Amino acid sequence: MSTYKYATLFLARNISVNQTRTFFSNLKCLDVTINRENGVAYVLMKHPPVNTLNMQLISELSLTLSNLEKSKCQGMILSSIFDKVFCSGLDLNELLKPKPERVKGYFSTFQELVIQLYGSSFPTVAAMTGHSPAGGCVLGMCCEYRVMKKNSQIGIPGSRMGIALPRYIVNLMSSTIGLRNAELMLTKGKILNTDEALKVGLIDEIANDRTDAIRKAEDFLKEYEMIAPLARGITKRIIRRSIIEDVKMNGAADLENFVSVIMLPEVQEKLDMYMYNLKNRKRD
């Protein structure tokens, strides 16, 4: 059975049809369904083969978040229809031999998505059905809780790719796992397995499979059913304000800096090699 059919059946098994409504039917890279009873939105990435964050997927995620804010949704589970991969991160093709204006637009759209997801008023959980490298890890860190399927990998290999990360990514990692662990992880470009990620606090729970991941995500959201959404949302915003303000203050300068580094011939060479190795590595 195709992964897509499986995921659709999975949702149907968990929520009966009259309890759900499709939120948007014209999205290419996402399935968005809301459970009418508890107001939880299921946002499933479905951009084959590995949910690479191309401009379309980033834009659809951003549009969906805006609409969920307006719809007073009670919580969101961000997941993937693919069993092996949650999200493979930013599109490496956008980083290779980039045109300055295009690459600026691309990264600024991603930056806006990060702020939107990180600052959303409703509770958010990442049900990571598989590997979550780089931008996939960033999406996870923007959520309030992370459940990851066993035998998956997560981390940000920026240093190994020759990319110096912007401040907001470093800040996000530090706020998730602490300054010391973030320094060790990010300077080495370390990728962790599920047990290591749990130990360091990069994820909150390990799931056996997709169903278990979604169930655990739902259990986390259930804990908020008796909590006043307004008070919760305001508290979340206060806790998250410093990172958001920092991006508002320094995001444009960070972006300029990041783009000028990306364009350097030695960085391009390193990225080219990274892409070559990715395409030619032995698959498991």
Ligand SMILES: CCCCCCCC/C=C\CC(=O)SCCNC(=O)CCNC(=O)[C@H](O)C(C)(C)COP(=O)(O)OP(=O)(O)OC[C@H]1O[C@@H](n2cnc3c(N)ncnc32)[C@H](O)[C@@H]1OP(=O)(O)O
């Ligand atoms: C202010 C400025 C803002 C700047 C923001 C910077 C933020 C920094 C944070 C993140 C940067 C990034 O996200 S860069 C992307 C880094 N991503 C990776 O390194 C992941 C690479 N992919 C993998 O490790 C694996 O693909 C996988 C573990 C995710 C899945 O493995 P699997 O074996 O299942 O699949 P394949 O490897 O065969 O992949 C299928 C197919 O997809 C291509 N692919 C995979 N990932 C990417 C990607 N990120 N971009 C482009 N293409 C990708 C892969 O090459 C295969 O293609 P082919 O079938 O043609 O070989």
